[in-house]
Amino acid sequence: MICAFTWPAARTEPRDVPIVVAGPGAAATAERLERTLPGAFDVEAVPAADDARAAIADRRAYGAIVATPEGPRVLTASAASPVIAQQLTALAGNLAGAPRGAPVQDVVAADPDDPRGAGLAAIVLPLIMSSLAAAVLLTFAVPSPAWRAAGALLFAVLGGLGVAGLAFGWLSLFPGPYLVVAGVAALAILAVTGTVAGLAAAVGRSGLGIGALTFLLLGNPLSGVTAAPEMLPEPLGAVGQLLPPGAAGTLMRSATFFDGAGAGAPLAVLLTWAAAGFALLGAAALRAPREKPAREKEAVPA
Template sequence: MKSSPTARALGVAIGAALLQLVMITAFAWPSAHLAPRRVPIVVTGPAAGPVAERLAQARPGAFAITTRRDEASARKALTDRDAYGAIVTAPSGVRVLTASAASPAVAQQLDALAQQFAPKRDAAANAMPAVRDVVAADPDDPRGTGFGGMALPLIMSSIAGAALLTFTVRRVAWRAAGVLLFALLGGLGSAALAQSWMSLLPGPYLAIAGVMAFTIAAVAGTVAGLAAALGRAGLALGALAFLLVGNPLSGATSAPELLPRPWGEIGQYLPPGAGVTLLRSAAFFDGAGAARPLAVLAGWTVLGAVLLALGARRARAVRAADGARAPEPALT
């Protein structure tokens, strides 16, 4: 029984309104609840123990605090991406080390944290301890707004590319080839744009291009694979998962540890979050901390290839069934 045009219009309007509510929630809710949640920091120096205890009591649950033997090891924790910041105690006072390249938002939190260790004002005291940025963000993008702004277009264009390949290329094998070519050209082009005209990312060009290509392949390959295996429902499933879940939880404009738990951690196991983390590692940290996001992107890329293979098998079965049903030509 066919539905009336009125019922279809009503159903589409209700569905669109619900989707709008979901999108607003997905993108606004994480940003509205940003706060430090077990952000890794290190403390070193002769007063490391009392400072760590004082910080844990003042901000319970905000920081995951470990101690290091000296300032050199504290700095290494930042450059290895084991921590976002460090508190260095010394007889002359307290210094706070940050790594704004890892997250400008966390660096701002640590800047504010430095005020807690400022000596009380008197005639001879300074107002606050020194804050030093050990691994600075790009000078043309000190707050990371440009970096964060790259994430959504990269994911959206990857989904759009998968959809275009699904609707315009009949053979699944050629769709897979299209995904690979799209990832290669998209990675090279996006990296050139980000490093030259926009001047958002330092680091070696080929490494940046490789990370972007890998991210595109993971997203576009999985979405195209879902479409090949499940049809249009698979295309919608992939798009919603990566756009409405993966992108807001990527931590591109903040950090996974600033998002509500456990959503920040979950986001790192989706291509948008893994791609953002890997891009930071390649651009600012000489590849430090790249192992997990590389594994995550590799896993999604393999999943996309498996789904495309299943889709190709499904398409062959459909063609074979259609051929078996075709009437034999009449004998003359």
């Protein structure tokens, strides 16, 4: 457990982070970036600053460096990753060679009440843990797989509304709207609770351990919510985006800060996990009526 949580965090650094460079001398700026930090950035050159802003808003880039006659200007998106935004700002200042650094514009800013994005990172772990707890409760307290599926759906809806009330209404971690935050949280809860309950119905109580290992010990440290998936060692960042914690973090950022840009892939991941969980519960529900008469027949004395 210690290794699973600490090793990815200790190896966090930029690795092919997508950014753009714009303006006159964009190619020279890209070459200087590669010489300064080899392999840190995947640089795309665009004609003008407006194109760079569009790339950031579409989540094709985490930031941009715009070359101007007065020196480089930095465009960041702290809503996507405050860590990368800070690193780009420091790097552009070094490239400019000016004591006060380069001018910075935050194109898509994080919520003022959570400028470092710490709230999202703090929410993911308890969200996953409560979903695992719900799956355990459903497994032991509800004998019918069909009712477990209904319970998972009910818990997801209520949990999503509760998380949104906390994160959006009280802590103001996201700009909203409320129902969008609730929907993303509910889908993440459903993906974890449904899958773990489905695994338990399919393979027995060992399914609970498999689910906890996958989603808690692997999914949470590989989620990339504290920095960015590209900051993790390859291919761990990509693997983390295929698990509910990472997909939930990316979807929440895309849906609440970027008007849905880049939401397709994480949405598909969460829907796939939720569908897999319900498929396992459905298979267990279909199997249960055949197993019950067999047990009753064995119990009849000769």
